[in-house]
Amino acid sequence: MTDPGNPEDRQEPGDDEEALLRFLAQFGIAPGPDGRLDIEQLLGRMQGMMSAFTSQMASFGKSDSDSGMNWGFTKDVVRRLTAAAGPDPQPTAAQLDRVRDATGLADLWLDEEINFPRLSAPATAWSRGQWVDHTYPTWQQLVRPVVTQLSAALRGMMDGPGEMRAAEPMLRMALAGMFAAQVGQSLGSLASTVVSAGDIGLPLTDPGVALLPTNVEAFAEGLAAAPADILLFLAVREAARQRLFAAVPWLGPQLLALVEHYAREITIDPEALEQAIESQLNTAMTAGELENAGNALAGSLFAPQLTDEQREVLARLETLLALVEGWVDEVVSQVAGQRMPAAAGLTETLRRRRATGGPAESALKSLVGLELRPRRTRDAANLWAATRAARGSEARDATWAHPDLLPTAADLADPLGFAAEGHRPAGPDELDAELARLLEEEGKDRD
Numbered sequence: 442m443t444d445p446g447n448p449e450d451r452q453e454p455g456d457d458e459e460a461l462l463r464f465l466a467q468f469g470i471a472p473g474p475d476g477r478l479d480i481e482q483l484l485g486r487m488q489g490m491m492s493a494f495t496s497q498m499a500s501f502g503k504s505d506s507d508s509g510m511n512w513g514f515t516k517d518v519v520r521r522l523t524a525a526a527g528p529d530p531q532p533t534a535a536q537l538d539r540v541r542d543a544t545g546l547a548d549l550w551l552d553e554e555i556n557f558p559r560l561s562a563p564a565t566a567w568s569r570g571q572w573v574d575h576t577y578p579t580w581q582q583l584v585r586p587v588v589t590q591l592s593a594a595l596r597g598m599m600d601g602p603g604e605m606r607a608a609e610p611m612l613r614m615a616l617a618g619m620f621a622a623q624v625g626q627s628l629g630s631l632a633s634t635v636v637s638a639g640d641i642g643l644p645l646t647d648p649g650v651a652l653l654p655t656n657v658e659a660f661a662e663g664l665a666a667a668p669a670d671i672l673l674f675l676a677v678r679e680a681a682r683q684r685l686f687a688a689v690p691w692l693g694p695q696l697l698a699l700v701e702h703y704a705r706e707i708t709i710d711p712e713a714l715e716q717a718i719e720s721q722l723n724t725a726m727t728a729g730e731l732e733n734a735g736n737a738l739a740g741s742l743f744a745p746q747l748t749d750e751q752r753e754v755l756a757r758l759e760t761l762l763a764l765v766e767g768w769v770d771e772v773v774s775q776v777a778g779q780r781m782p783a784a785a786g787l788t789e790t791l792r793r794r795r796a797t798g799g800p801a802e803s804a805l806k807s808l809v810g811l812e813l814r815p816r817r818t819r820d821a822a823n824l825w826a827a828t829r830a831a832r833g834s835e836a837r838d839a840t841w842a843h844p845d846l847l848p849t850a851a852d853l854a855d856p857l858g859f860a861a862e863g864h865r866p867a868g869p870d871e872l873d874a875e876l877a878r879l880l881e882e883e884g885k886d887r888d
Contacts, residue, residue, distance in 0.1 A: 510585075510588045510617045510620070510621055511617065511618065511621055512581055512621070514618065514621050514622075514625075515621040515622075515624050515625045515628075516573070516577060516625070517625070518621070518622055518624075518625025518626060518629065519573050519577075519625045519628045519629045519632065520570060520573060520629075521629070522625065522626060522629025522630070522632075523569045523570060523573060523629050523632045523633060524570075525629075526569070526629070526630075526632075526633040527633070527655075528655070529568050529569045529570055529655060530568065530655070531568050531571075532566035532567065532568060532654050536566050536654045537565065537566045539654075539669075539672060540564055540565065540566045540650075540652050540654070540672070540676065541563060541564045541565075543564075543652075543669075543672050543673045543675075543676035544564035544650050544676045544679075544680055545564075546673060546676075547673065547676045547677040547680040547681075547776075548680055550677065550776035550777065550780065551677070551680055551681055551684065551772070551776055553776065554772055554775050554776045554834060555681065555684065555772055555834065555838055556834070556835055556838045556839075557684040557685060557687070557688035557689075557838065558684070558687075558688065559684070560648055560649060560650065560680075560683060560684060560687055562647075562648075562649040562650075564649075564650040564651070564652070564676070564680075565649070565650070565651045565652075566651070566652055566653070566654050567638070567651050567652070567653050568653070568655065569632040569633060569653060569655060569656065570632075572632050572635060572638070572651075572653055573628065573632050575638070575645075575646050575651070576638070576645035576646055577628075579643075579644075579645045579646070579697070580624070580628060580645070580808070582697065582701070583697065583700050583701060583704065583808065583809060584624055584704070584808055584809065586701055586704035586705040586707065586809075587620075587704050587707055587808070587809055587810075588617065588620065589705075590704075590705075590707045590708075590709055591616060591617070591620060591709060591714075592613060592617075593709075594709035594711065594714055595613055595616055595714070597711075616714075623807065624808060627803075627804055627807040627808050628804070628808075630803070630804075631803070631804045633656065633659075634656065635653065635656060636652060636653055636656045636657050636660050636675055637650070637651060637652050637653065637675060637678075637679040638650070638651040638652075638679070638683070639679060639682045639683060639686070640679075641804060641805075642682075642696075642762045642765055642766050643693075643696055643697065643700070643762075644686045644692075644693035644696065644697065648683045648684075648686045648687035649683060650676065650679050650680050650683050651679075652672070652675060652676065652679060657671065657672060657675060660675075664786075664787070664790065665783070665786070666783035666786065666787060667783070670781060670783045670787075671783075671787065673777075673781070674773070674777060674781060674783065674784060674787045677773050677776060677777050678769055678773050681768075681769050681772045681773060681776075682765070682769050685765065685768065685769070685841070688841075689841045689842075691843075691844060692761075692765070692841065695761065695844065696758070696761060696762070696765075699754055699757055699758040699761065700758065700805070700809065700811065702754050703751055703754045703755060703758065703809060703811055704809040704810075704811075706748055706750055706751045706754070707809065707810055708746065708748070755811070755812075755813075756850060758811075758813070759813055759817060759850075760817065760848075760849065760850045760853065761847075762813065762818075763817035763818045763820065763821040763853070764821045764825075764847060764848060766795075766818045766821070767817075767818045767819070767820070767821025767822040767823075767824065767825055768821070768822075768825050768837075770788060770818065770819075770821075770822040770825075771822045771825035771826050771829070771837075772825075773788065774788065774822075774826075775829075775834075792818070792819065795818060796816065817850075817853055820853040820854070820856070821848070821853060823856050824848055824852065824853055824856035824859055824860065825837055827856045827857055827859070827860035828840070828856075828859065828860040830860065831857075831860040831861055832860065836863075840863070846863065
């Protein structure tokens, strides 16, 4: 018979329990003489902390019942970080006129080069805050799978005695708050960098040309080109990209489905999760402190090893993004190359921006652990140029009629071969079937 008072007879906690006990000890919750937690004390203390924390977060709106993610708090972090990055005035009437004049000229040039029609919506100018408001629903859609994986990982850590499971609601809320802060910081940084609605290559909004004058001015600093030329160049790029998304209805949903599919396969690093709980949550029980914890959490939760399925999704996503941006590069070189002496230099500036980790690469890495290799964009531009030279611009653009007609990663390595013969479609595989299912579900949700 064991004696709880005898140290030799006490049951030693496992590693997972030790981590939780160290965390709870920072709130004054410690095991009794028998080495076990007082469940009533634990629940009482947690109830008080959770009540205070819930009241703080309630001011930002209702949290998700399953994950504890408070999207209102996340958006508040984005807005405050965007404001802290510098003045963010509403675009003036003069700025709006310049954006619309530049887009109007861009459309005249594009009419001569591409077969995709103009957009019905007029071009517009956004502040950084307006970019946040317009793109936020799509970011929620992309990040939700990661939140689900975080919740599942936390539940796995809490498997054990009842007192361990009793801590889960508090830890889930705090961890969701930390990740919300990380998302907010990532989007706040992105809002200060993007120059247009589609700058990162993903369809974050309905098709439409929108430029951010404040960020365009920041982008232009230090460049030799005249500000008017830079605005026109960016307007041509954005108009071409948005026409493509509008004319190819499967393209945008396919890109987003690939990102979501990758995020659903995310593996959470259990050591990083435990360290976050032990080292950060001891002070992160107010909205302000959660922001600091979220900053420390950034980039540390995702396990470095990829699954085979993630590698396949990543390869497809990289290829499709490269094809979109490479097509834009090729079209812009045709319509602006001879008309704008500064076009070649500005294109190279954007390529260097991608190579050093542009807005898309930075945002997707911190939000869903997705590390892209943008170097394939130049290969894609060469392929589209070769296709135009061999078979004309109509054949180049007709390739977007169906995903099975698009170049593959292998085609990017042999642009002349694709230009001469095009891509011979293969039968659908398991990933194609899974993406089709995701797109069908998304369509039902919208209905």
